[in-house]
Amino acid sequence: MNLRYVVGLFAAITLAASAAHAQTNVRIRGTITAINGNVMSVKSRDGKDLQLALPDNVTVAVAKAVRFEDIKEGDYVGATTKPGPDGTDVAVEVHYLAPTTPPGQLAWDLTPGSKMTNANVQAKVIGTANQELTLQFPGGTQKIVVPDGIPLVRAVPGTRADLIAGEYIFTVAQAAGDGALTAPRIQVSKDGVRPPQ
Numbered sequence: 001m002n003l004r005y006v007v008g009l010f011a012a013i014t015l016a017a018s019a020a021h022a023q024t025n026v027r028i029r030g031t032i033t034a035i036n037g038n039v040m041s042v043k044s045r046d047g048k049d050l051q052l053a054l055p056d057n058v059t060v061a062v063a064k065a066v067r068f069e070d071i072k073e074g075d076y077v078g079a080t081t082k083p084g085p086d087g088t089d090v091a092v093e094v095h096y097l098a099p100t101t102p103p104g105q106l107a108w109d110l111t112p113g114s115k116m117t118n119a120n121v122q123a124k125v126i127g128t129a130n131q132e133l134t135l136q137f138p139g140g141t142q143k144i145v146v147p148d149g150i151p152l153v154r155a156v157p158g159t160r161a162d163l164i165a166g167e168y169i170f171t172v173a174q175a176a177g178d179g180a181l182t183a184p185r186i187q188v189s190k191d192g193v194r195p196p197q
Contacts, residue, residue, distance in 0.1 A: 026175045027109060028052070028183075032165050040163060040183070052173055052183040054160075059185040062158035063193045066096075068131050068146060075121045076101075079135060080110045080197060081144050089115075089144045093196035094133070096154040103137040110197060117142050151196035155187055162188050170195040 030044035038054045071077070071094070078097045081089035092111060101118055108116040119135035119142065131146040146152075163169075168189040173181040187195035 023174045023176055026173050026181065028169070028171050028173050028181070030169060032163060032167050032169060032188075034165055035163055040169075040186075042169060050181060052171070052181045054163075054186075055182065055184055058160070058183065060158040060160060060162055061155035061185070061187045061195075062162050062190045063153050063187060063195045064156050064190075065193045066152050066154050068126070068152060071121060071124060071133070071152070073121050073124065076103075076119075077121060077133075077135070078116055078118045078197060079133070079144055080108050080114050080116055081142075082111060082114050084145060089117075089142060091133075091144050091146045091150055093151040093153070094146060095151075095195070095197055098155075104139075105137070105142070108197075116197070117144070151194070153193060153196050155195070158188060158190070162190060168194045170197055 028042065028044060028050065030042040030050070032040060033043050033049070034041040038056070040052045040054055042050045042052060044050055076097045076099060077094055078101070079094045080092040082092060084090040092114060097118055103118045105115055105117045108114045117135050117137065119137035121133055122136040122141060123134040125132040131148070133144050133146055135142045135144065163186065169186050171183040171186045173183045175181055189195065
């Protein structure tokens with residue numbers, strides 16, 4: 001194997017690896033400060049001024065509150081939880097998910113020490129003290145306490161007209177290698193209901 005071939009092969013592998021890592025997903029939570037054509041300016045929750053490019057086909061979803069009583073067995077939801085004093089997972093928020101969202105559990109960055117469970121509702125308990133959901137996902141189940149007053153939200157279809165300065169957004173933006181951010185899907189607050197996740 002000659003040196004030129006080896007160098008060429010190494011360069012090709014390096015370029016392929018660079019392309020694969022050129023974009024990463026970044027969760028962004030914050031308040032819209034301006035809309036200028038296809039650029040949305042956002043003040044992130046940690047105080048950063050960000051600019052997000054909006055594709056022509058950007059998907060906009062509006063947050064709508066639901067009641068615990070509206071949640072049914074079989075519904076597909078995401079729940080951010082933290083451990084309670086007795087070790088039981090306590091929900092910080094619960095939101096409905098799109099069917100394309102992968103199920104399972106992962107560490108989450110909404111609050112320190114929180115995790116996200118994406119799962120179908122297997123059972124529901126409405127009690128005088130605590131409400132509970134049992135969530136089922138591939139490989140396991142998770143029982144969570146759902147305190148009164150936490151955000152329970154469904155995302156409903158919106159339009160670009162819902163992206164207004166002063167509204168709160170949650171998006172998983174794509175960050176290019178140069179730091180440029182593109183938001184293909186945005187969840188936005190409306191009538192005081194914020195995307196909770």
